[in-house]
Amino acid sequence: MSDNDINEVEHLACDVLVIGAGGAGLRAAVEARLAGKSVIVISKSLFGKAHTVMAEGGAAAAMGNVNANDNWQVHFRDTMRGGKFLNNYRMAELHAQEAPDRIWELETYGALFDRTADGKISQRNFGGHEYPRLAHVGDRTGLELIRTLQQKLVSLQQDDEAAGEAEDKLQVIDETTITELFTGGGAVKGAFGYRRGTGRFIAIAAPAVVLATGGIGRSFKVTSNSWEYTGDGHALALRAGAKLINMEFIQFHPTGMVWPPSVRGILVTESVRGDGGVLKNSEGRRFMFDYIPEVFKAQYADNPEEADRWYTDPDRNRRPPELLPRDEVARAINSEVKAGRGTEHGGVYLDIASRRDPETIRKKLPSMYHQFKELADVDITAEPMEVGPTCHYIMGGIEVDADTTASAVTGLFAAGEVSGGMHGSNRLGGNSLSDLLVFGKRAGEYAAAHASASESPKLTEAEIAAAAEEALRPFGNDGENPFALQNAMQAVNGRLVGIIRRAGELEEALTELAMLKERIANVSASGGRAYNPGWHLALDLRNMYVCSVATAMAALERDESRGGHTREDAPGMDPQWRKVNLVASLDRAADGTEAVRLERQPVPAMTPELLGLFEQTELSKYMTPEEYRSSTTGPSSEES
Numbered sequence: 001m002s003d004n005d006i007n008e009v010e011h012l013a014c015d016v017l018v019i020g021a022g023g024a025g026l027r028a029a030v031e032a033r034l035a036g037k038s039v040i041v042i043s044k045s046l047f048g049k050a051h052t053v054m055a056e057g058g059a060a061a062a063m064g065n066v067n068a069n070d071n072w073q074v075h076f077r078d079t080m081r082g083g084k085f086l087n088n089y090r091m092a093e094l095h096a097q098e099a100p101d102r103i104w105e106l107e108t109y110g111a112l113f114d115r116t117a118d119g120k121i122s123q124r125n126f127g128g129h130e131y132p133r134l135a136h137v138g139d140r141t142g143l144e145l146i147r148t149l150q151q152k153l154v155s156l157q158q159d160d161e162a163a164g165e166a167e168d169k170l171q172v173i174d175e176t177t178i179t180e181l182f183t184g185g186g187a188v189k190g191a192f193g194y195r196r197g198t199g200r201f202i203a204i205a206a207p208a209v210v211l212a213t214g215g216i217g218r219s220f221k222v223t224s225n226s227w228e229y230t231g232d233g234h235a236l237a238l239r240a241g242a243k244l245i246n247m248e249f250i251q252f253h254p255t256g257m258v259w260p261p262s263v264r265g266i267l268v269t270e271s272v273r274g275d276g277g278v279l280k281n282s283e284g285r286r287f288m289f290d291y292i293p294e295v296f297k298a299q300y301a302d303n304p305e306e307a308d309r310w311y312t313d314p315d316r317n318r319r320p321p322e323l324l325p326r327d328e329v330a331r332a333i334n335s336e337v338k339a340g341r342g343t344e345h346g347g348v349y350l351d352i353a354s355r356r357d358p359e360t361i362r363k364k365l366p367s368m369y370h371q372f373k374e375l376a377d378v379d380i381t382a383e384p385m386e387v388g389p390t391c392h393y394i395m396g397g398i399e400v401d402a403d404t405t406a407s408a409v410t411g412l413f414a415a416g417e418v419s420g421g422m423h424g425s426n427r428l429g430g431n432s433l434s435d436l437l438v439f440g441k442r443a444g445e446y447a448a449a450h451a452s453a454s455e456s457p458k459l460t461e462a463e464i465a466a467a468a469e470e471a472l473r474p475f476g477n478d479g480e481n482p483f484a485l486q487n488a489m490q491a492v493n494g495r496l497v498g499i500i501r502r503a504g505e506l507e508e509a510l511t512e513l514a515m516l517k518e519r520i521a522n523v524s525a526s527g528g529r530a531y532n533p534g535w536h537l538a539l540d541l542r543n544m545y546v547c548s549v550a551t552a553m554a555a556l557e558r559d560e561s562r563g564g565h566t567r568e569d570a571p572g573m574d575p576q577w578r579k580v581n582l583v584a585s586l587d588r589a590a591d592g593t594e595a596v597r598l599e600r601q602p603v604p605a606m607t608p609e610l611l612g613l614f615e616q617t618e619l620s621k622y623m624t625p626e627e628y629r630s631s632t633t634g635p636s637s638e639e640s
């Protein structure tokens with residue numbers, strides 16, 4: 001394409017437009033194409049570079065390969081406990097029921113998981129999961145998942161070619177960022193964006209759009225997330241009229257690298273603890289025994305001997321407290337560092353060297369071995385790692401119907417990390433890869449069905465011109481540099497909306513964010529449109545901003561502590577708050593200014609059958625008596 005084409009908008013159309021080429025987007029695309037629809041998949045980064053590719057530990061699915069006692073009911077229970085019972089129970093139920101099929105199906109697409117001695121898919125232990133449950137490929141599971149789904153896409157394209165399809169029925173357009181969704185009459189009708197390499201605009205008409213854009217981690221400085229995670233899908237959905245739920249719940253993974261500064265935040269997989277690693281403070285104390293909360297006391301060992309026996313005899317011993325859900329471990333590390341028992345660089349020690357032999361460590365954790373060797377000059381087979389909490393995942397996201405993944409906007413679906421509800425207040429490790437497979441498939445299926453029942457929409461020149469004008473606005477501004485503004489926003493979030501929160505600080509955060517609003521509206525970009533990261537960030541900033549405001553507002557409103565939301569001034573869970581979802585929407589004034597609105601919405605009540613999977617004594621720790629008394633008296637006999 002010559003530079004002369006730069007001002008010509010590229011026009012495309014399809015039945016199902018999938019925004020995002022991570023696991024959720026690719027799984028949705030496969031399903032929509034299998035349903036006979038024409039599909040376009042858009043990816044902000046290079047194809048194959050999505051967040052999913054970074055996933056290390058594995059995908060949780062109750063296949064029962066390593067412990068035959070596992071089944072969907074146990075997985076459901078673990079997921080609800082991990083989310084502190086704020087989960088959309090129907091999503092958690094579908095997820096637990098369908099995850100095994102989604103994993104087995106991946107094998108039929110060509111995935112090669114690690115095996116047990118008797119040839120089944122191997123499953124590893126992870127925090128909050130009662131049994132070994134994570135199907136994995138060493139510590140590079142996401143890479144295999146993406147490789148497999150990409151291969152499936154290529155095979156579908158080859159099928160189309162062999163069938164003599166004149167048109168390209170399954171297109172992948174990478175290095176292209178969507179900046180607007182087009183809507184009309186309460187329905188989505190397409191999207192607008194730019195090709196990063198050239199700056200040329202692209203407009204795609206589609207009656208069904210699946211958002212699969214991942215998370216918001218780049219709003220924080222210390223994060224395991226890559227540059228793409230600027231909350232684009234969350235913000236696009238809000239602007240289109242959809243709602244976000246429970247944006248206050250952000251997962252700070254307990255173990256990110258803390259040293260050297262250039263790699264601070266990069267993830268240290270939970271598999272290190274799943275495979276025997278323990279956390280120690282600067283006094284050499286294995287401190288997690290001091291932090292087992294009341295609600296988990298029955299399931300976690302209170303002494304090192306029992307904890308260590310669990311690795312070889314899980315049926316007769318309780319789990320090590322290093323494998324508590326992530327929110328608990330992150331808070332414990334934070335407390336140790338605050339109490340002055342941290343390491344030189346402000347973390348704690350994660351020690352696998354003294355617990356497993358070097359060969360086992362290198363075999364089970366090859367990426368971790370190389371990561372520490374190359375980035376920190378630390379040999380994890382001989383010395384402990386220094387680790388600390390890092391912003392990792394957002395549990396909040398687009399409010400969707402559990403079965404169909406439909407948002408409040410007709411034709412707009414969402415799956416994967418960008419959607420909310422499934423994980424409640426805290427996600428268990430491994431439950432994201434299975435979530436994106438289960439709900440990615442459902443999104444593709446229901447988006448295809450919606451497209452079948454819809455007319456092909458038309459985009460007007462006026463709405464395309466308006467989207468182009470908005471995208472070019474930073475070039476006409478005389479404001480600040482986008483990188484400086486991103487730093488400022490990250491500083492506010494890290495300092496005032498981080499792992500431990502207080503009402504006064506959240507109010508301060510909202511005031512400081514409000515002051516940033518004007519500056520972000522006036523952010524400027526210079527240079528040309530081809531490969532211009534300053535311009536790209538200038539456009540991302542307004543998305544990060546709106547997500548940050550939704551998070552701070554919800555964090556201020558929820559004056560209790562639950563999962564990924566800890567209020568120092570409101571410690572402990574409140575059963576009344578367990579019944580509340582905080583729902584954010586966007587009000588738009590005539591002059592185009594946006595304001596986030598927050599409302600309380602009741603959490604749907606669990607069915608008696610699902611309530612019956614829990615002991616009433618356990619439910620009483622989370623629920624009001626009226627709620628848990630409607631349940632029967634404990635786990636059904638279906639389970640062993």
Ligand SMILES: Cc1cc2nc3c(=O)[nH]c(=O)nc-3n(C[C@H](O)[C@H](O)[C@H](O)COP(=O)(O)OP(=O)(O)OC[C@H]3O[C@@H](n4cnc5c(N)ncnc54)[C@H](O)[C@@H]3O)c2cc1C
Nearest residue numbers: 020021022024044051052057058178214416417430432433
């Ligand atoms: C280091 C690391 C390790 C992890 N390990 C595990 C694990 O072991 N198990 C587990 O279950 N979870 C793990 N997670 C979490 C999990 O990987 C993610 O939550 C999950 O992969 C998200 O998948 P997704 O399909 O929703 O989105 P992603 O994989 O994040 O993909 C998002 C896609 O959207 C595109 N996109 C974003 N914005 C736009 C836009 N405006 N226009 C066009 N495209 C856009 C991106 O380019 C990308 O293609 C890990 C996360 C990290 C960071």
